[in-house]
Amino acid sequence: MRLSRTIHGFAEALGLALAIFVLSTAANARPATDFRTFVESLWPDAKAAGVSRKTFDAAFAGVEPDYSIPDLDLPGRPKIDNSGQAEFTKTAADYLSAPYLEKLGVQGRAFLKDHEAALKRIEQLTGVDRYTLVAIWGRETAYGSYHPPKDAIRMLATLAYTGKRKERFHDELIAALKMLQMGIPRSDMKSSWAGAVGLTQAMPTEYLQYAIDGDGDGKIDIWRSVADALAFTARQLQGKGWVRGTRWGYEVIAPAHADCSLEGPPDARPIADWVRMGFKPANGKPFTRDELKQEAYLMMPGGAYGPAFLAAQNFRVIRLYNTSDLYALFVGNLSDRIRGGGGFVTPWKDFEQPRTATVHNLQARLQKLGYPMDKIDGKIGSNTRKQIGLYQKATRLKIDCWPSDAVLAAANAQANR
Incomplete structure (x- = not known):
């Protein structure tokens, strides 16, 4: 009995200590400025x-x-935080799931038929084009x-x-308040974690x-009217530089002498130049x-472990709509499927998504070694892949343009010599 009481007392003390620790940690995780004070500072x-x-x-x-x-900057929280963003936590092969894309393609063709008149008018x-709009609708x-x-x-x-x-987000919050002032019901202001509405x-x-x-109908309702929401999306793409009558991009087969270190917007050139370099359309149809x-x-989202693409202006526009190579590629391929096309010709090879910390640390290390990095953010964009490829080429490592613990170890060893 005494032992039982002792254990019970210890458990209570441990529980109290844990509760105090959790409360203390939560308190320390909050910013120094009081939230209500912050809200009032927005009024002017x-x-x-x-x-x-x-x-x-x-x-x-009550907010x-x-x-x-x-994406919060809180004491005690890791600075690199991509949680909740599939574009940065899944491999390209997983994100661009062929069965899921095929399913959405079938649904998209049915949706296109049901809303054909409105989509033609918006186009x-x-x-x-209506196919891209339906693809965005399906993805979102x-x-x-x-x-x-x-x-x-x-x-x-x-x-x-x-x-x-x-x-x-200060600017987005003020814009959201303006929407309420314009008469948007407070109950309609539902969003993703980043505040995107409609x-x-x-x-x-x-x-x-x-x-x-x-x-x-004389009203703008991006919450209930499909036509309003699609027209809104089309206007955004138009405003970001959409080129009428052209494709988002093309899957290509790279020549044996080329590699993924050629990737990225800084190396953009006419498609005719890529053809002269030996790149060929993957579907076999000449440009x-x-x-x-x-x-x-x-653009090679899996480095050397998957298909290669020539990303044209409309790919850039989709990427401005949602700043992710994988998102833009998903929308592009889904639009092709809705149009009557199929999946990628080149299959994905087996490869792993690296830890965010590995990507972040490799970006930082390569930057110190003289390789230009747009951002040190733990996200695998085209410039990160390109700089990894250039580093691998310079150090005679296997060129796959993919962040890994092995590449990070090599870069660390070189920096410490």
Whole structure:
């Protein structure tokens, strides 16, 4: 009995100690400035944007920060945090799942038929082809079955309060308040963790710039009207530089003497130049005269472990819509499938997604060794792959342009000589 009481007492003490530790950790994880003080500091900018005090107070009633979302700059939290972003946590092969793309392609063709009149009208107005619009619709909403669950004001306020990109989200938060002032119901302001709203999930500043009436009913409703949401998306792509009548890009077969260190926008050149270098269309059909004139850059999202693509201007535009090579490639291939095409010709090889810390540390190490890095962010973009390839070529390592612990170890050893 005494032993039982002793154990029970120890468990209670341990539980109390753990509770105190958790509370202490949570308290230390919060920013120094009080959240309500931060909210009140927004009022001058909101007022200058035309937001009334009534709208302002109603928007923030009961709102508290959500410290569980990604991309926050909090004491004790790792600086590199890509959680919740499949574009950065899955391999290209997993993200570009062939069965899932095929499923969405079938659904997309049915959706295209159901909304053909509206899509044709939007295509004529903006120049953005209906296949790309349906592909974005499928990727963002699973053809209407996904509805973002979070409160946009809470998400944007949290990110503006203690996010890694406070200034950007400050502007998005003020834009969201302007939307409320314009009459958007507070209940409609549902979003992803990053504050993107509407059926196709776009940021509030984009709404203020590009939203239009797509169905001709005299209202703009990107939450319930499919035509309004699609027209809004098309206007965004148009505004970012969409070229009417051209493709997003082309899968190609690289010649034996070429490698992935040629990747990236800085090495963009006319497709005719790529052909002279030995690159061939993977589908076997020769490029047209107009296609040969287009400028494109080499893009190899899996390094040497998967297909290669020539990414044209419209690929860049999709990437501006969502800044991820894999997202743009997903939308591009899905649009091809909806148009009647198929999957990639070159299969993916077996390869692993490296830990975010490995990518981050390799970026930092290569930068110190003289290789230019756009960002040290733990994300595998085209420049990261390119610089890894150039490092591997210079040090006579196997050229695969893919971050790994082995490449990091080699770079560390070279730096420590």
